[in-house]
Amino acid sequence: MTKEITINPVTRIEGHGKITIYLAEDGSVSDAKFHVTQLRGFEKFAEGRPFHEMPSLMARICGICPVSHLIASAKACDALLGVRIPPVAAALRRVMNLAQLAQSHALSFFYLSAPDLLLGMDSDPAQRNLFGMLSANPQLARDGVTLRQNGQQIIELLGGKRIHPGWVVPGGVAEPLSAEKRDQILAMLPNAIAITQQAIHWFKEQLPRFAEEISAFANFPTLHMGMVDRRGNLETYDGYLRIVDAEGNVVEDRMTPEDYLDLIEEAAEPHSFLKSPYYKPRGYVDGMLRVGPLSRLLAANQISTPLANAALQDFRQIPERQSSFYFHLARLIEILYAWEEIQRVLNLPDILSEHVRAHAEPNAFEGVGISEAPRGTLMHHYKIDKHGLITYVNLIIATGHNNLAMNAGVKQVAQRFVRGDRLTEGMLNRVEAVIRTFDPCLSCSTHAVGQMPLHVQLLAPNGEVLDEIAR
Amino acid sequence: MCLAVPGKVISINDADPLFRTGKVNFGGIVKEVNLAYTPEAQIGDYVIVHVGFALSVVDPDEAARVFAYLAQMDELGELEE
Known part of the structure; x- marks a missing residue:
């Protein structure tokens, strides 16, 4: 090597x-x-460490999306404990995961991709960046900053100021939510929703200029994997994995975390050190998967919140929605869902409950945790010995799932x-x-x-x- | 999987909050980084950077812990080769 x-x-x-x-x-x-x-070396590095250190360890190593790793890791640890965490703890983790989704999508859309969309793919590279965007459409740039800040503030209100919150723990969360923090979060949401709706409107206006990109940006049939709830609606924290084909037919449904070993295989390709997971029953490379916002929207029946669901129904009218160009639109629709869903969850009557953590010793030697990170399905798989020390770690990250399609x-x-x-x-x-x-x-x-x-x-x-x- | 390597802010240019940029030192390599998302970042702070944007400020203890993990992993990687 x-x-x-x-x-x-x-x-x-x-x-x-x-x-x-x-x-x-x-x-x-x-x-x-x-x-x-x-x-490489991460698996070796984790071996021999107590399993309950994994969430914070993962969040530190993968500081770009610490919350996503915290959540998937904590869920794998819940499986090791063999507990069902208190419903309010699950609700609070859900809020944090949604806030992460929104802030990460906001960075991707407004700061990384909007300059291309606003100024065009052939524009002067010296201008086609945040600075060029600020002179061409300062409001759009400011809106991006606001949305990202809202997501980040919600994460900080829940988990504390530090980047690697120790708030998400095996068995639940470390502290309940206070009424004051809940109200602070709720107060941000109406403006965040309005800004997100404006951005969706703006994006749709740009579409006619990008016909050629839409037709050639990873515009081909693949399988799509995403999490859904019991009713088949969009879900990001806890639910079942579903795989649909290019025509929207459900290929695999109600997959639980334990099923991943039977259904997902990882190919190692000589040109890349990133493993390439695919859907095992279809074989390599017909089992090519995409994950992430576009795939989640293609896999879900509906979205449980009204404004995002209306946007989803509009999106469903687009003939070329298989094109990865539409990841952008899917990202905005998911931001809208995140705000609406956070609003719903924080208005639940028992959300301030103090019962937010289950305590147990390990009850299983193996645990799998799956959640939807902003970029797609994230899987953490751990095995421990009788002392609770890690003997095996396997992580499949969203970027890996998308490797073949990229x-x-x-x-x-x-x-x-x-x-x-x-x-x-x-x-x-x-x-x-x-x-x-x-x-x-x-x-x-x-x-x-x-x-x-x-x-x-x-x-x-x-x-x-x-x-x-x-x- | 992406590694988050903290970098140290060594200078700041804050003409406009949205244009706020700074020079950040990553183990000897100095890069220009956008600080619009981290208005609280000061010279001497450690930040986590993703495609040129500082995502968050981490305190020095936290940064030290990450560096210690990275060093341990690096040693393990060497052993494997």
């Missing part, structure tokens, strides 16, 4: 998302690969936009933009603000490097 995959912080920061595009003899694109490095999406964009033996800025932007629709969490890098670290190589059939761009 090469040095590249060690997790030395410096190499991680400097690491690139590497893309290789292969040309055929006739000059057309024959294939494209998106190489992703993944953290690769296929990069190839589709390359085939549509690569001309001749040169890489152009507009083509590079679109490759970046198609990856961005999936909002992968691999971009720990701190390259230019809002820009993904990319290294693209264009290879001739004989392997000769025809062109290369890195940024």
Whole structure:
């Protein structure tokens, strides 16, 4: 193994998302690969540690979406304890997970993707960023900041100021909610809902300008996986996994966490260190899955909250809704759902109950926790010995689930936009933009603000490097 | 899986709250980072950064703990190779 995959912080920061595009003899694109490095050694690192340390450990290592890992990890620990956590604890965890969803989606949409949408894929790269966006549509930029802050404030009100709250614990949450904090959260929501609705309206107005991107941005049939509740409606904290096909037929329903081993297989591809999960019964690569906001909306029957459900019904009228371009719209609809659902949950009569934690010793040697992270289905699987020490950890993250589809999406964009033996800025932007629709969490890098670290190589059939761009 | 490596804010340029940026040092590599989402960030603070945006401020103890974990994992990674 090469040095590249060690997790030395410096190499991680400097690491690139590497893309290789292969040309055929006739000059057309024959294939494209998106190489992703993944953290190794984590499983080894976790071994021998007490299981109850896992939620906070996971949140620290994966600080980009600490709340998502806290939730999935705590659910795996609940399974080890063999407890059903108090309903109010589940409700409060649900609120935190929704706040995380909203703030993460707001960053992805308003700050990372809106510049492309507002200014166009071929606009001057020096302008096509947050700063260009501020001069073109300052209100949109401010709205993004507001929505992200609202989500973050809710997380802080629940879990405390620190980034890695120890509030979500195995068996429930550490502290009940106070009336004062509940009211503070409820007071933010009407404005957040109004802003989100405006953003949905704005996005729909932009759609006619992006017909070509819609048709080529990972626009192909795949399976979609997402969590649903007992009635088959959108769910993000606790429910069943459902898989639908491109026509919307339900392929797998009412999957419980324990079923994942039978239904999801992980392929290791030579070009990428990121494992590629797929739906086992369909085999590799027909079992290619997508997860995340688009997939969740395609898998759900309805949304249980009225405004988001109305937006979902509109979305269902779009013929090309399989295109990953619509991840953006799905993200906005989910933000709307998050605010409405937080409002509903915080108005539950017993939400201030002090009974928020179940106490138990481990009652099972194996536990699986699944939740919906902003980017899609997140799975934590732990095994422990009789002392409660970790012997096995397996994590399947949303970016992993989407790995095969991201690769296929990069190839589709390359085939549509690569001309001749040169890489152009507009083509590079679109490759970046198609990856961005999936909002992968691999971009720990701190390259230019809002820009993904990319290294693209264009290879001739004989392997000769025809062109290369890195940024 | 993405690693969250805290970086230390070494300078701040806050002409406009939405344009607020700073230089952040990650183990010797200095990057320009947008600080619009972390108005509370001050010079000397550690921040978690995602695609050029500081997502949150972490206190120094917390940052030290993350660095200790990363170092341990790195050693394990070496052993495996």
